[in-house]
Each structure stands twice: as structure tokens, then as C-alpha cells.
Amino acid sequence: MAQLFVEPGKVVRARELAQKAARGVQAFIDRHSTVAIERTVLRLLGIGGAGARGAPLSNLLVDKLREAKVLHKGAAWWLGRALKASPGRDPLQAIERIAAYPEKLPPLSPGEDAELRETIRADARSAARELREKVEKRKELKRSLQVGSFPGAPWKYVIVATGNIHDDVEQARAAAQQGADVIAVIRSTAQSLLDYVPHGPTTEGYGGTYATQENFRIMREALDDVSRKLGRYVHLTNYSSGLCMPEIAYMAAAERLDMLLNDAMYGILFRDINMQRTFCDQYFSRRICAFAEIIINTGEDNYITTADADEAAHTVIASQLVNETFAHLAGMPDELIGFGHSFEIDPAREDTLLREFAMAMMVRELFPRSPIKYMPPTKHKEGDIFFSHAYDVMSDLVAISTRQGIQLLGMMTEAMHNPFLMDRYVALKAAAYVYRAARHLGDEMAFKPDGIVARRQREVFDKALALLEEVAKDGMMAAIGKARFGDTARTETGGKGLDGVFERAPDYFNPFLELLEGRA
Amino acid sequence: MSEKHLIRPYGDRKDDGVIQLSFVLPVPVSEKAKEAAAQLAKKLGLSHVLVSSMEKAGEDYSFFVVYGRTHMQLDYAAIEVPVVAHRKHAFDELNDVIERDVGRKIVVVGACIGTDSHTTGIDAIMNMKGFAGDYGLERYRMFRAINLGSQVEPHALVEKAREVEADAVLVSKVVTQRDVHKEDARTLVEAAKQAKIFDKTIWIFGGPRVDHKTALELGFDAGFGPGTKPSDVANYIYYRLLERQGRAPPPQPTAHGTPDAIIQGAEKP
Numbered sequence: 001m002a003q004l005f006v007e008p009g010k011v012v013r014a015r016e017l018a019q020k021a022a023r024g025v026q027a028f029i030d031r032h033s034t035v036a037i038e039r040t041v042l043r044l045l046g047i048g049g050a051g052a053r054g055a056p057l058s059n060l061l062v063d064k065l066r067e068a069k070v071l072h073k074g075a076a077w078w079l080g081r082a083l084k085a086s087p088g089r090d091p092l093q094a095i096e097r098i099a100a101y102p103e104k105l106p107p108l109s110p111g112e113d114a115e116l117r118e119t120i121r122a123d124a125r126s127a128a129r130e131l132r133e134k135v136e137k138r139k140e141l142k143r144s145l146q147v148g149s150f151p152g153a154p155w156k157y158v159i160v161a162t163g164n165i166h167d168d169v170e171q172a173r174a175a176a177q178q179g180a181d182v183i184a185v186i187r188s189t190a191q192s193l194l195d196y197v198p199h200g201p202t203t204e205g206y207g208g209t210y211a212t213q214e215n216f217r218i219m220r221e222a223l224d225d226v227s228r229k230l231g232r233y234v235h236l237t238n239y240s241s242g243l244c245m246p247e248i249a250y251m252a253a254a255e256r257l258d259m260l261l262n263d264a265m266y267g268i269l270f271r272d273i274n275m276q277r278t279f280c281d282q283y284f285s286r287r288i289c290a291f292a293e294i295i296i297n298t299g300e301d302n303y304i305t306t307a308d309a310d311e312a313a314h315t316v317i318a319s320q321l322v323n324e325t326f327a328h329l330a331g332m333p334d335e336l337i338g339f340g341h342s343f344e345i346d347p348a349r350e351d352t353l354l355r356e357f358a359m360a361m362m363v364r365e366l367f368p369r370s371p372i373k374y375m376p377p378t379k380h381k382e383g384d385i386f387f388s389h390a391y392d393v394m395s396d397l398v399a400i401s402t403r404q405g406i407q408l409l410g411m412m413t414e415a416m417h418n419p420f421l422m423d424r425y426v427a428l429k430a431a432a433y434v435y436r437a438a439r440h441l442g443d444e445m446a447f448k449p450d451g452i453v454a455r456r457q458r459e460v461f462d463k464a465l466a467l468l469e470e471v472a473k474d475g476m477m478a479a480i481g482k483a484r485f486g487d488t489a490r491t492e493t494g495g496k497g498l499d500g501v502f503e504r505a506p507d508y509f510n511p512f513l514e515l516l517e518g519r520a
Numbered sequence: 521m522s523e524k525h526l527i528r529p530y531g532d533r534k535d536d537g538v539i540q541l542s543f544v545l546p547v548p549v550s551e552k553a554k555e556a557a558a559q560l561a562k563k564l565g566l567s568h569v570l571v572s573s574m575e576k577a578g579e580d581y582s583f584f585v586v587y588g589r590t591h592m593q594l595d596y597a598a599i600e601v602p603v604v605a606h607r608k609h610a611f612d613e614l615n616d617v618i619e620r621d622v623g624r625k626i627v628v629v630g631a632c633i634g635t636d637s638h639t640t641g642i643d644a645i646m647n648m649k650g651f652a653g654d655y656g657l658e659r660y661r662m663f664r665a666i667n668l669g670s671q672v673e674p675h676a677l678v679e680k681a682r683e684v685e686a687d688a689v690l691v692s693k694v695v696t697q698r699d700v701h702k703e704d705a706r707t708l709v710e711a712a713k714q715a716k717i718f719d720k721t722i723w724i725f726g727g728p729r730v731d732h733k734t735a736l737e738l739g740f741d742a743g744f745g746p747g748t749k750p751s752d753v754a755n756y757i758y759y760r761l762l763e764r765q766g767r768a769p770p771p772q773p774t775a776h777g778t779p780d781a782i783i784q785g786a787e788k789p
């Protein structure tokens with residue numbers, strides 16, 4: 001079993017500090033909304049289509065309201081108001097009409113206003129019910145099938161990334177037959193930077209397909225089918241990151257995805273998305289994930305592909321504790337928080353296996369109820385695929401013997417290209433072997449209380465604690481400004497998407513937020 | 521012409537020509553599939569073909585590992601590849617010669633361009649810390665290194681280079697799908713020509729899929745691939761700058777090298 005050699009008092013202290021840091025940001029989140037959140041609200045209210053040139057209606061509507069400078073009241077309110085002003089019209093026309101001259105609209109009496117809100121709330125409740133039914137359907141299928149290779153085995157997670165959703169389906173099916181438990185469909189390069197979600201199926205993506213609702217649907221349908229045939233449930237995951245975190249979370253919920261990459265800071269650090277924007281967006285997206293019981297995967301592994309994995313190990317722990325708090329604040333239970341980390345220490349050094357054991361066990365034990373998401377070596381992969389394969393097998397060994405929950409399998413061709421069909425096959429075969437061979441290794445194994453592993457854990461945790469002290473004192477935003485996470489500095493007003501953040505009016509209306517926060 | 525030096529792949533004996541391959545055929549595992557794999561290897565010109573493994577990689581796919589022997593041979597002596605031709609200065613020494621020969625700091629601007637968000641490559645070259653124990657350009661007393669990071673539009677990079685009157689521009693591209701690295705590189709070169717700084721600046725292209733030849737074809741002065749150390753780049757910039765100013769003899773060509781190609785394969789571990 002995994003062992004934790006850190007003093008419990010320190011763990012308690014670290015959590016307090018992380019909470020303090022995150023709460024500072026949460027106060028900001030609670031006063032703001034974003035264009036992405038408002039678009040999600042509209043989508044939830046049934047505005048899912050696209051305009052003539054492919055622009056999503058939810059974008060067109062929100063842009064109109066933003067141009068009219070009235071968005072701070074909430075898109076849901078305006079949708080209700082517009083439909084009241086021109087009943088029977090299509091929503092875009094109705095909104096266009098009132099957005100042209102919002103000041104000319106006759107003011108509503110308090111009674112009428114309350115009534116309007118009630119009507120939309122009723123719509124929201126029925127939309128939520130519908131969503132819930134889909135989630136139940138997903139859970140029902142999963143309950144009826146085997147999950148994972150055996151109890152306690154990490155779920156074997158592989159990637160498909162052809163750029164054509166139909167080819168992706170073909171490769172995902174083959175991967176499932178080869179033993180994969182989770183299929184991740186990689187997104188087109190730079191989708192993160194789009195401030196809208198493209199519409200329809202992707203057949204010619206760049207290094208992946210767009211995360212679109214239609215692509216989600218096509219893939220989930222295929223996986224349902226293959227799961228039934230295999231008698232083993234195959235999970236589907238995608239990315240709720242970038243400028244459209246909440247919209248993608250909603251689409252994933254609607255199309256019965258099981259997991260989403262979703263991190264409170266990834267977009268800020270690695271895609272240069274404005275931090276105010278990401279903090280607000282991650283919150284609403286996680287509210288949706290909590291509701292739809294979608295497991296999120298956090299992105300701390302990226303810190304140690306950017307900075308040196310050995311030196312920056314403490315940033316992983318500190319960030320996980322912050323991510324944990326943000327997730328809790330968004331109503332997520334531990335069982336849905338897949339904390340990310342990875343096997344990334346430079347293989348040219350000595351005793352890296354012990355150091356990897358130290359980290360893997362520490363993460364496992366700090367979050368005992370959560371499904372830990374373990375990433376394979378990537379950064380130090382080079383073109384020697386044979387060495388690379390051996391290197392991956394080491395991470396399989398650590399994963400099974402420390403009971404990581406979800407293991408992304410290393411690809412021997414990582415340094416070259418997106419995984420080929422045969423790369424996945426080789427990785428899945430090796431992981432199956434290692435899981436089988438080391439099935440009970442973890443139960444038998446105990447590290448010395450004062451050995452390399454124990455000392456390494458204490459050293460990393462102490463540094464994490466010191467970092468959290470600093471973050472709690474200066475605030476999250478300042479800490480990011482000082483490149484404390486992922487070796488990357490960002491400013492509060494820098495990055496993309498800040499113009500999509502706005503302060504909520506006192507009478508701001510968001511019926512889903514009310515529902516998801518348990519206020520309605 | 522030097523003497524011929526004929527070679528073949530070496531498996532277990534000189535000139536046995538042994539090669540190993542692996543591939544997938546989109547057919548279910550069967551004796552017929554195995555024969556197909558063997559025939560494919562023969563069509564590739566291999567003899568003594570051995571399909572050592574056929575694995576079921578999904579219901580409709582078979583994965584093969586195949587051995588065979590090639591009869592191809594080639595003349596090693598006739599192969600030409602650019603090699604390092606100048607003497608590489610160590611850290612302190614380079615600072616000193618720059619001070620002596622250039623007499624001011626060399627200004628370099630770097631970025632990972634387009635939508636590419638990989639920063640580690642350009643950081644390895646530019647940041648203080650450097651790469652594999654070799655200090656980055658920021659650390660050099662005689663370099664002024666400005667690292668714009670990733671996701672930088674080609675035009676923005678050119679604009680910055682113009683503003684600070686950069687001596688050299690360092691461009692990184694890691695994502696190469698559908699040749700996006702070349703596309704972005706061409707956009708950059710165009711932008712530089714329009715801004716009229718193309719001729720007065722040294723253009724350096726780098727990334728794991730970049731080599732010197734490609735970089736030259738794209739209009740750059742040099743290209744640097746995997747394993748590059750910052751000191752390789754620092755030295756190159758120094759020499760190239762002097763050469764541009766007509767103040768130093770061009771780097772000496774070696775037996776098989778060309779003077780332009782001072783870099784690729786430089787001091788690999």
C-alpha cells in the first residue's frame with residue numbers, strides 16, 4: 001500500500017493555506033461572470049444551434065448583449081425579456097430587437113420581473129432534469145459492465161488524435177479491443193484560443209479534432225457499442241480547457257462523457273489565457289462536472305514537463321491542494337477529482353525510481369478517496385523507441401504498485417508523432433503484463449521509514465508547504481505573477497479573454513448557478 | 521574523389537544486411553495475413569524474410585514484427601553532411617571575444633511562433649538556466665536576450681526585432697503537423713522582408729524537427745535540431761555576425777562540410 005511519511009500536522013496546515021489562497025480568488029469569482037458562462041447558460045436553455053456561417057447562436061446572442069452593454073444582468077434574464085417582448089420569435093431575432101434599443105424597453109414591475117425569472121427557472125429546472133437523465137443512463141450502462149482490468153487496477157487511458165472523428169472512432173474501437181479503459185480524443189491544436197465552440201463533426205483537424213458536441217456524440221455512441229460487445233465499460237474523455245471551459249463541460253455532460261481534463265490554472269499558465277477569465281470559467285465548469293458526475297483530471301503533470309520534474313515536484317503538491325480547494329468550492333466530491341501528476345524525472349539520473357515511488361505514494365495518500373491521474377514519461381522521450389518502451393514500463397510498475405486510479409499509458413513514439421495504432425497496442429500489452437505481474441506487489445512492499453523515499457517525501461512536502469505559505473500570504477494571482485507554478489509568470493490583466501469577464505449586476509440572473517449552488 | 525567505402529546494415533555479421541521492421545496491416549490475424557506481411561517485406565526488396573511476430577491489435581488489425589536482409593549498399597565516402605567547422609569558445613572566452621570583436625552586447629529576440637505553445641525549447645536556449653548544464657543566452661554578459669515566449673504571432677516577433685534592432689532572431693517551432701512549422705516560418709520571413717529587416721538580421725530556426733538544410737531552404741541563416749546547446753547557438757551568432765560585417769574569415773570548411781553549415785551535429789553528447 002502507498003505510504004505517507006509526512007507529519008499529519010503539516011498536511012492539515014497545507015490544506016488550510018491552500019484554502020486561504022483559493023478563497024481569495026473565490027470572492028472574485030462570486031462577483032463576476034464571463035461570456036463563456038453566459039453562452040453556457042443559453043446552451044442549457046436550448047440555444048445550441050449555429051448561424052448561417054457556422055457561428056454558434058449562443059455566441060451571436062451573447063455578443064449582441066455585450067455590445068449593448070447589458071450582459072451584466074445575465075443572458076438568461078435577457079432571453080426571458082426578449083421572448084416576452086416578442087413572443088413566438090426566434091431567440092436571435094428577439095434578442096437582436098431588444099439589444100438594438102435596450103433603453104427603450106418598458107421597465108418591468110417587480111412582480112413582472114419575478115415572474116420572468118420564475119419562468120426561466122422552470123425552464124432551467126427541466127433542462128437540468130433532462131441532463132440528469134442522461135447522466136443516469138451513462139451510469140446505468142457502466143454499472144452493468146466490468147470496469148477496469150480488475151479491482152484496484154488503474155484504468156488504462158490512451159489517446160486518439162487522427163484529426164478525423166470517424167478515423168478516431170476506428171482507432172478508439174481497436175484500442176478498446178486491445179484493452180483500453182479510457183479513450184481521450186485529442187483536440188485540434190489551439191482550440192483553447194477560440195472563444196467559441198465549433199459546430200458539427202470534424203473530419204480535417206490539426207493534430208486532433210475539435211471538441212464539438214457532435215464529435216462527442218459520435219464517439220460516445222461508438223464506445224457504448226464496443227463496451228457492450230466487450231462486456232467492459234470504455235470511458236470517454238476530452239478537454240474542458242481554454243476559453244470555453246464551461247461550454248465544453250455542458251456538452252460533455254449532455255453527451256455522456258465520463259471525464260474531462262479540467263484544471264483551475266492550466267489555461268493561465270500554458271495557454272496564456274487571462275487568469276480572471278479562467279478562474280471564473282473553471283468554477284462554473286466544475287459546477288457542471290459536479291452535477292453531471294464527470295471526473296475531472298487536473299493538469300499538474302504539465303508543471304514538470306516544463307520545469308525540471310525533480311526540482312519542481314513541490315509545485316505539483318501545492319497546486320493539487322489548491323485545485324482541491326477550488327474543486328470543493330465548486331461542489332465537487334473527492335471521488336470526482338482526478339489529481340494529475342506524472343513520472344517525469346530525467347532518466348539520466350540515479351535512483352529516479354525511488355523518487356517516483358515517493359511522489360506517486362504521496363499523491364495517492366494525500367487524496368485517498370480520489371482517482372489519481374498518472375501521466376507517463378514524455379519530456380525526456382527521444383527517438384529511441386526501444387528505450388522509450390522500457391522507460392514506460394517503469395511507470396506502469398509504479399502505477400500498479402501504488403494504486404494510481406487512471407494511468408495514461410506512455411507511447412514509445414512520444415517524441416515523434418501522435419500515437420499510431422501499433423504504438424497503443426504495444427503499450428496496452430505491456431501494461432496488462434505489468435499489472436498482472438505486480439498485482440499484489442504494493443500490498444507486500446514497505447519502504448524504510450527513514451530511507452530515500454521517506455526523506456524525499458518530507459523534503460518535497462516541506463517545500464510545498466513553504467510555497468503555500470507564500471501563496472496564502474501574497475494571494476494566488478500574485479504567486480502566478482511570480483512564476484511559482486510551471487515556471488511561467490502571468491499577470492492579472494494579461495493574456496487572452498479578459499474582455500470577456502464582467503462584474504455581475506446586483507440583480508444578475510443565472511438560473512443554473514442558482515440550481516447548481518443549491519440556492520434554488 | 522576519395523576511395524569508396526561500401527556499407528550495408530550490420531546484424532550479426534558484416535554485410536549481412538539485416539533490418540527489422542514493424543507495421544500494422546488492416547486485416548484480422550490469420551495465416552493469410554502473415555503471408556501478406558512476408559510478401560510486403562519481399563516487395564520492399566528484403567530476402568530471408570522472417571515474420572517473427574503477428575499480434576492481434578484489435579479485431580480488424582494485425583501487428584507484425586519482421587526481419588529480413590537488404591541487398592542495398594551505399595558508398596559512405598560519398599555522403600556529405602554539414603559539420604562543425606569553427607572552434608567553439610567556452611563561456612567566459614566567448615564573452616571576451618564578443619567584447620573585443622563586437623564591442624557591445626549582441627541583441628537577440630526569440631519566440632515560439634504561431635499557435636505553438638511549447639516553450640521549453642526556446643527557453644532551453646535563452647533562459648539563464650540553459651540546457652543540459654550549459655548556460656542560456658541570458659546568462660552571457662555580452663548578450664541581451666529577449667524571450668517573448670510562446671504563441672507569438674510572426675508579425676509580433678518581427679515588430680519586436682525591429683524595435684530593439686535585434687542582431688539575431690531565434691525562432692522555435694515544435695508542432696510540425698501538416699508542416700505548420702514551415703508555413704509559420706515562411707510567414708515570418710515574409711513579414712521580415714516587408715519590415716525591411718530581413719537582410720540586416722540573422723535568422724535562426726530551431727526545434728526537434730528542424731535541421732540546417734530545411735532552415736536554409738526556408739530562407740533562414742541556420743537551423744538547429746534536437747540536443748542543441750545554448751553555447752552552440754551563442755558561438756554561431758558570434759561568428760555569423762562577424763562574417764556578416766566582413767570582419768572575420770568565414771568559418772573554415774572541413775573535408776566534407778560547407779562553410780555555411782557550422783552547426784548541425786555540433787558537440788552532441
Ligand code: B12
Nearest residue numbers: 378414417636637638639640641692696697726727728748
Ligand atoms: C512538454 C510537451 C508539451 C507541454 C509543453 C510545456 C511547455 N511549457 O513547453 C504541453 C503539455 C503544454 C504540450 C502541449 C501540446 N503538445 Co506537446 N509535447 C511535449 C513533449 C512531451 C516534450 C517537449 C519538450 O519539452 N522537449 C524538451 C525540449 C528542451 O526539447 P526541444 O523542444 O526539442 O528543444 C531543443 C531543440 O529542439 C532545440 N530547439 C528548440 N527550439 C529551438 C529554437 C532555437 C532558435 C534553437 C536554436 C534551438 C531550438 O534546442 C532545444 C534544446 O536542445 C513532446 C514530446 C517529446 N518528448 O518531444 C510533445 C510534443 C512536442 N507535443 C505535441 C503536441 C501535438 C502537442 C499539442 C499540440 C497537443 C494538442 N493537440 O493539444 C499541445 C500544444 C498545443 C499548442 N497550442 O501548441 C507533439 C508534436 C507532434 C508534432 N510533431 O507536431 C509531441 C511530439 C508529442 C506527440 N508525440 O504527439 N506539450
